[in-house]
Amino acid sequence: MIGRLRGKVQFISEDQLLVDVHGVGYLVNVPASTASLLADGKEGVLIISTYVREDAIVLYGFATEGEKELFDLLNTVSGVGPKLALSVLSTLSPDSFCQAILEGNLQRLTKIPGIGKRTGERLVVELKDKIAKRYTAIGVSPGISSGVSQTVSEAIEALLALGYSASEAEEAVAHLNLEGTESTESIIRRALGVLVKTGNV
Incomplete structure (x- = not known):
């Protein structure tokens, strides 16, 4: 593959x-x-x-692992295929889409070409818990600002580029007590420290 x-x-x-x-x-x-x-x-x-x-x-x-993960996740939803999943990613960033799902924001979701009210409702029902669990897994509360989740996503993508697996990167970030003002560089540096301590070098 x-x-x-x-x-x-x-x-x-x-x-x-x-x-x-x-x-x-x-x-x-x-x-x-x-x-x-x-x-x-x-x-x-x-x-x-x-x-x-x-x-x-x-x-x-x-371009990013986050886009691929969301694409694959969308294709698990009944009635959603690759074409509609691409439409989602062409309209909203992964963070923006996830935030819309967590908030149940149908007005935002139905602006995506190919998604009507019924499909939007199905996306919320089928994805809300899965997305909430992912945010929790990487140490980000679903209620925080998209700016913080963006820095976390960027940090995880940087760790992936360094050769770490998605699970290793997410577990390392989950060990951090993140603050809203923390930069991407700071998260990467601290996560690398966790990976070194756990022997993932």
């Missing part, structure tokens, strides 16, 4: 691109949030989610 691709990017359309990896071209579907960070003809790195259908293997690419 493909987990990550690094190669020269060629845009086929606004939501599909070709990644040339040592002469092999991979067609990858991406949300607008990821496409905006890539340049045609330049090298790019994508975190990949692979979906196997009867007639094809389809790749979906993301």
